Amino acid sequence: MGKCMQGYLDEQFMELEELQDDVNPNFVEEVATLYFKDSARLINSIDQALERGSFDFNRLDNYMHQFKGSSTSIGASKVKTECTMFREYCRMGNAEGCLRTFQQVKKEHATLRKKLEHYFQLARQAGPKETARRSK
Amino acid sequence: MADEVPNLAESKLTALVVDDNYVNQSMHHKLLDRLGIENDVVCNGQEAVDVHCSGRNYDLILMDMDMPVMNGIQATKRLREMGIESKIAGVTTRAKEEEMQEFMEAGLNDFQEKPLTISKLLSILHKLDFYVHT
Numbered sequence: 224m225g226k227c228m229q230g231y232l233d234e235q236f237m238e239l240e241e242l243q244d245d246v247n248p249n250f251v252e253e254v255a256t257l258y259f260k261d262s263a264r265l266i267n268s269i270d271q272a273l274e275r276g277s278f279d280f281n282r283l284d285n286y287m288h289q290f291k292g293s294s295t296s297i298g299a300s301k302v303k304t305e306c307t308m309f310r311e312y313c314r315m316g317n318a319e320g321c322l323r324t325f326q327q328v329k330k331e332h333a334t335l336r337k338k339l340e341h342y343f344q345l346a347r348q349a350g351p352k353e354t355a356r357r358s359k
Numbered sequence: 360m361a362d363e364v365p366n367l368a369e370s371k372l373t374a375l376v377v378d379d380n381y382v383n384q385s386m387h388h389k390l391l392d393r394l395g396i397e398n399d400v401v402c403n404g405q406e407a408v409d410v411h412c413s414g415r416n417y418d419l420i421l422m423d424m425d426m427p428v429m430n431g432i433q434a435t436k437r438l439r440e441m442g443i444e445s446k447i448a449g450v451t452t453r454a455k456e457e458e459m460q461e462f463m464e465a466g467l468n469d470f471q472e473k474p475l476t477i478s479k480l481l482s483i484l485h486k487l488d489f490y491v492h493t
Contacts, residue, residue: 238476242389250389257381288425292452293382296474 228342231335236298252343258297259336265290266329273322283321284313290328301331364477365490368395372489373416376400377407377434378423378450383473387421387450390480403427404434411438417445419489421475424451424462432465439466446487450475 228236236251243250269286272279291306305328312320374396376387384400391398399415401407403426420438424431435447449462449470462470469486471479484490 235474235476238474239386241477242386242393244393247389254382254385257385261381288452289380292380292473295452296380296382296386 228338231301231331231338232298233300234298235296239298252346254297255339255343258293258299261293262290262332265293266332269325273325278316278318278321280313280316280321284310287313299332299335302328302335305331364393365481366395367484367490370395370489372396372418374398374419374421375407375410375415375417375445376421377402377404377426377431378421379403379426380423383423383450383475387475390475390477393477394480394484404429404431404437407434408437408441411441411443416443419484419487420445420447421450421483422447422467423473424449424454424458432462435462435465435467446489448483448487 239251239254247253265286269283269290272283272286287306287309291303291310294302294306305324309321309324309328312324372395374391376384376391376398378384378387378400379402384402388398388400396419399410399417401410404422405428407420407422408429422431422435426434429437431449431451435449438445438447446468447466449459449467450473451459451462451470452473454462459470469483471483481490
C-alpha cells in the first residue's frame with residue numbers, strides 16, 4: 224500500500240491484498256469496485272432521505288450501518304470514522320449533526336475513490352508480476 | 360502471512376456464506392477459497408434455510424447477524440429446528456452484549472467480529488475442530 228493511501232486505508236486493506244493471487248490477480252480492484260457501487264447506492268438513499276426532510280433516524284442509521292460495514296471490510300478508515308459519527312448523531316436524534324457529518328462522509332468517500340483509482344492505475348501499469356502476491 | 364496459509368482442500372470441507380453485503384460476500388468467499396474450502400453464498404437467512412430445504416448441507420455456515428427478510432438469529436434458530444447440525448459461526452460487527460447472547464443462544468457454535476481475516480477464519484476452524492495448528 225503506497226504512502227498516498229496511508230491514513231485512508233488501514234490493515235484490513237492489506238488483508239485484502241494478501242488474498243490476491245495468480246488465480247484472481249485483480250481481486251482487490253474487484254472488491255473495491257463492489258464497494259463503490261454499493262456505497263454509491265447507500266449514499267443516494269441517504270441523500271434522498273435527507274432531501275425529503277424526513278429524519279427517520281432509524282432508517283438513516285440502518286443505511287449507515289450497512290455503509291460502515293462495507294467501509295470496515297475494505298479498510299476505509301476515514302470513511303468508517305465519519306460513518307460512526309453520523310450514527311452517533313442518529314442515536315442522539317440530532318438532524319443538524321447528521322447533515323453536517325454526511326457531507327464529511329461523502330467528502331472522504333470521494334477522496335478515497337480518487338486515491339484508489341490512481342492506486343489501481345499504477346498497479347496495472349506495474350503489471351501482473353508486481354500485483355499478484357502469490358505464485359504457485 | 361501468505362506462506363503460512365494452510366490448504367484444507369484434502370479435508371473436503373464445505374461452507375455456506377450467509378451475508379447481505381456484497382463486499383463481505385466476496386471477501387468471505389475468497390477467504391474460504393484460499394483455504395481450499397468449497398463454498399456457496401446466499402444473501403439472507405431465508406435463502407440459507409431454502410438452500411438446506413433443497414437438500415444441500417454444509418460443514419460450516421458463516422452467518423451474518425443483521426440481514427433483511429430473515430436475520431441471522433432467526434435463521435440459526437430455524438436451521439437448528441430443522442435438525443441441521445452444521446457448525447454455525449456468527450460473524451457480526453460489534454453488537455450489544457444482549458444481542459450477542461441472543462445470537463449464541465439461537466444455536467451458534469462460535470462467533471467472530473467482522474471483518475473476517477484469514478487468522479480469524481482459522482481460529483473458527485480450529486475451535487470447531489476442522490483444523491489443527493501444526
